[in-house]
Amino acid sequence: ENGEIPPYAAQLNAPQREAVLTTEGPVLMLAGAGTGKTAALTARLAHLIAMRRAWPSEILCVTFTNKAAREMRERVGRHIGDAVEGMPWLGTFHSIGARMLRRHAELVGLQSNYTIIDTDDQLRLLKQLIQENDLDEKRWPARQLAGLIDRWKNRGLNPGDLDAVENEAYANGKGAQFYKLYQDRLKALNACDFGDLLLHMLNIFRQHHDVLAQYQQRFKYILVDEYQDTNQVQYLWLRLLAQTRKNICVVGDDDQSIYSWRGAEVANILKFEKDFPGAAVIKLEQNYRSTPQILAAASGLINANSERLGKTLWTELPAGEKVRIVGVWDGPEEARRVGEAIERLESEGAPLDEVAILVRAQYQTREFEDRFIQIGLNYRIVGGFRFYERAEIRDALAYLRTIAQPADDLAFERIYNQPKRGLGAKTLEAMRRHARRTQTPLAAASLDLADSDELPARARNTLVGLLGQFVHWREMAEQVTPSELLRTVLTESGYEEMLQKDRSAESAGRLENLTELARAMEEYETLTDFLEHVSLVMDNDRRDDGEKVTIMTMHAAKGLEFNHVFLPGWEEGVFPSQRSLDEGGLASLEEERRLAYVAITRAKRRCTIYHAANRRIYGQWTSSIPSRFIEELPDEHIESETTMSGGASLWRANWSENEDPFAHVSSARPERSTARGPGWQRALSTGYDTKPKRIAESGRSAASFAAKPRTDIAIG
């Protein structure tokens, strides 16, 4: 403002500075990946405080993750030091909602010390309600209801707001009724769920104008990152809060909208100019993150999407390496290759913190975890549990441990009533008591107990049945492979069925994890060998020192960047996911493609994509087809290599699905050629380009978009 460039803006380019200096009125920054949107937003926050436009407590700043909020806080702190003391309204929608609701809880019938319940509690509550109201839980699972309630809350709908179609979605027209029962029960418990954190506040804003006015006054400025992934309730929330002052700055990228499955609506960012007429629209076109090769590959890919605004991106970075596509034989080889590549990077001095493996689905992490532990490579799983710590994996392992070691009380306790067999806490108490008295392991004690009349007849019968199953499985364990054993146990115990009935996206992921566990076991001859391997892996997990490779899902990687990015499993059915293919719609496929765009654009220096010719599924070889996204990458920006002579396509032609590939082709595995393709050439140039390179130019500008209302944007 005084003509001198403050330190926090020194690094910024002209449009970024404009985004920082246009403090008054609505601002929309719609720009591609890595163009410095988050950097500009952070500088804007620093600027507002440094220029005393507002106190830190008068700025509402929304980030997509808690981690992003922490980083922003740190960065602003570095720029303007103590002035930053307390930015109470910097965080995710949920954390900000929770903070507000504490102050106004009584307006929705809660006390300020309300508890926030998690998904497990939510399900338990819904189950109770379903039972109390004599609904058939098998037909109308609690999870389904939970999913619907989430969806309604994401859309800002209260029980009274449901239309006939929504109401019909559960128990033949009982949707609203059960939604209301659930809300009432929560209130009675002085509790709310995550969705309530926003919905309650929205209701308060709508019904208590004094409260709304108070916040409209307080928040002199509103800043929102990743605006393309806001859902309806978040959108309504922001629109109300920004209504009077209209100093709202949102940043995002329609090409990176990847949460429609959680209710996000990319339309929100596209209609910003209509919601806030006269908004300054700032476009950022220079990418500071990725090399031209990476950027061009990603831009070429996203061009295949029909429903987008289109953007121009360029970079001044040196050309760098082409995106590498590596075809491997199978999953284990993929993990081995990635491990080798990372070890090479490490020996060249690359910090492991700058290396990431981004997967489409959680189950994919297993192969890498096993391999990295074997070769002693430090890794961390971000945004999820390590494979062997996941609940369903622990359950399955508990079955196996009980089979291998009948005295393993901990294991038996974990699964004696999982899936539910009607053996409650009372039964467990009796078993424990008896075990102590007779100095025998729990399972043996239960057998004893089943002969006595200490337990009701039903529990006794169930116990006898279960223990009988274990005897049968133990015999089986002598005859079949460990992975066959696991599959039998999962079926016969009813565990698999429990998950199948669940019908939620989450349980689909759990089933995938169990399939992956069976796959992992195929490498072991005996159950004992496998269980020993797992104990070692779990033990290894406790190390927590030094730099680590990051393994995470593509979804969780949004907004982040790494020098080296590895993208395994680019095969049809893995990525794009089977679910997106089954749904069949253009919208779901385009969302997968945006996810691919997000994944590639996380890479700063080097991006390597893998696809395997075979995946072993339930003991059978299945040939895989490379992901369509690989074909969509522009040839001139990729470099393909295969570790197999002949390449994957040749192999594919030679066997049909579910058959052993070896039977057809030759007597043994093909020799793996170690020769690489063109090698690590720098294909474009080696030095810095003097002129910025236009990478991708397509579509319309945000402004021209706004002039022409569109209805064909992918929503939901």
Ligand code: ATP
């Ligand atoms: P995404 O869409 O993935 O969220 P983004 O648009 O938010 O990306 P940033 O993460 O803000 O991009 O920036 C990408 C990288 O570019 C960061 O490393 C950032 O420090 C750097 N950067 C941003 N602006 C500039 C600039 N003007 N000069 C140099 N580097 C910059």
Ligand code: MG
């Ligand atoms: Mg960002």
